[in-house]
Amino acid sequence: MRRYFADRRPAWRMKAAMPFQDFRDFLTALREQGELVDVDRPVALELEVAKGLRKSASIAGPAFVFKNNGTPFPLVAGVYNSRAKALIAFQATEDEAFGKILNGLSNPIPPVLVDDAPVHENVIEGDDIDLSTLPVPKYSPNDGGPYITPGIVVSHDPETGIPDMGHYRFQIIDKNTMSFLAQPMHRFGKNLAKAVRLGQQTFRAALVIGVDPMLAYTCPIQATDDTNDFAVAGGLRGAAVELVKCRTNDVNVPARAEVVIEFEVQFANEVFEGPLGEYTGYYTPGSMKPIARVLAITHRNDAYFQALLTGVPPTENHTLKQLPFEASFFQMMRSQFPTIEKVAVPSSGGVSFYIVIAMRPRYSGEARAAILMAMGTNLRPKTVIVVDPDIDVNNSDQVEWAVAFRTQPSRDVILVDQLPAGPLDPSVSDDIPLDQRMGSALAIDATYPYGTDVRIAGSDEACGPSVAEHGHEFVMVADVPGWRDYDFPELRNRAP
């Protein structure tokens, strides 16, 4: 039966067909939903911005525009700090957002190049470059300095020219110098390593701040190295991304970005970068890293700069990664294991180190095969748990119940040693260079043994996902048959 409801969707949902054009469109939508608040009083960039962000995130509060931050640029912060804001960004419901990412991956739309771009309304070059005019916060007390954390690096593969977008932290060193961390398993890191191998002396790229949120949510999507991220972003938006060529290099950047910092990497490790309180909730110690020399800063008229809190999970770093990681990891895993029904990559594990997969194994050992594939992905999980689909992967009580009673450790635990270490794993010595760090991973196959026949006591009906036609084991679940459909008046209209 079809049911008709009064349309109670918020305004942005009713006109959802139009993708956001840029960061400003997104800010307008956040403001309309009460998710963006102006802060007119003076707020210090050192730690005070971070305190406000932490506090607001802890109560699912709004994002901020810090207008009085001691620089000419208003500082927008916290725009990715909750699932509610993520759904505004996706212009979608919880269920639709996941599908939108999968659709973007399957139906990419190539970007278009334009000549005239708002981001070139102001071009600062040469001696006029001064990074201290930008509102860049210091987030944690022991951070090595101010950090640009929401910046998106656009770099090209030096052999194929394929563009990549990805978030990378940049520390301000002086008026025209920055340093950064590009891990060897991420594409900017790979592009730099390839440039060195090809004998290039320097490498030019761009750091982009303030974009249509679909570009930001495209960055964490796990895709192959020959993926043009702008085409995926086009697929997510349902319209081509407009790009413009940088002033000092051949990299194309979003034409309607708020700010673009064009830079050149000098490969020698010449400057001390770090520490930074990271997404693991721990400081990554400082070390010598390459210099990124700024060649130009371009920005829109009345440009917004952006800040993003990272640290003990959950922060907006985690919220930003979770949907794209889960959707693209799901798609990758499903290509091999089509009976996977759900995956969770929770923030508690930094949206990387801990993964739960719900699947219905089709034969003995399939859950273990899925575990090995998950361990081989670029998420580099340190713990993988596979459960049957009757377990809600997002409900830790249910996952622990499955682990407690459906497993025998000697049979169901897998330990794999000498894998590439998880990204910035604080339990691995940081004296070892990033590309040489190794770690181990643990997995638990918490699915019933293949072929188990699962029933609820008092009911003849089979329950549980792993019921096999020729069950060789019989498990009786001590649940109360029929409780789900029982009409209990006192409990009507209560949230589940």
Ligand SMILES: Cc1cc2nc3c(=O)[nH]c(=O)nc-3n(C[C@H](O)[C@H](O)[C@H](O)COP(=O)(O)O)c2cc1C
């Ligand atoms: C806010 C934020 C900051 C990040 N900072 C860094 C960083 O400094 N260095 C790094 O290697 N990865 C960083 N990452 C992770 C990568 O951007 C991310 O895993 C991305 O998928 C890697 O790009 P690729 O898929 O193109 O290889 C960050 C992610 C987010 C969401």
